[in-house]
Amino acid sequence: DADVTQTPRNRITKTGKRIMLECSQTKGHDRMYWYRQDPGLGLRLIYYSFDVKDINKGEISDGYSVSRQAQAKFSLSLESAIPNQTALYFCATSDSQGTGNTIYFGEGSWLTVV
């Protein structure tokens, strides 16, 4: 089983619909992240959480919200999806111990907003 699991892996949704992407991890890490990847723009950070009670906005948080339901779960919501939110979304985790910690990524969730 993957250490970082994202669901759904693919989703097509209509403009204005609410969509949630879920992420769970089995690595016991306290830090979790949501990134989106667009062609030509690389990975951009949406939100991150350093523990269950901590939520921080990233570079492009507008139009998104998150919930850290437990240490192992971090979900990303699009309250009213729009076409320019079509992208590949990645969840990631890392350990808080030291600054040399590696980050682990999920397989990604393809979201298409039509």
Added chain:
Amino acid sequence: KQEVTQIPAALSVPEGENLVLNCSFTDSAIYNLQWFRQDPGKGLTSLLLIQSSQREQTSGRLNASLDKSSGRSTLYIAASQPGDSATYLCAVRQYFTFFPLLNTPLVFGKGTRLSVIA
């Protein structure tokens, strides 16, 4: 604001060739730099992590170097193989003088898409 640039954006080489991928960053105040590999439609896999106090790291045919003062890192791939074809991304973890223990998120470059032709 930290910016990470990777050149070239795409690279195609014949099998067996040694190659170098470049990464530059604008703010040298970093904790570390990581190189990742991404296969099409897949997540990222960490290849090498170099701490700010280190000059290089090696793993198999991969060697990553770091020159923090000049804001540069290179990923050297020896004897390239078709299986090395992927997008390679570098990312830096920022250091903040007034919050030295703050474990900040990574800032990514846009990647170099590598094709190794058999």
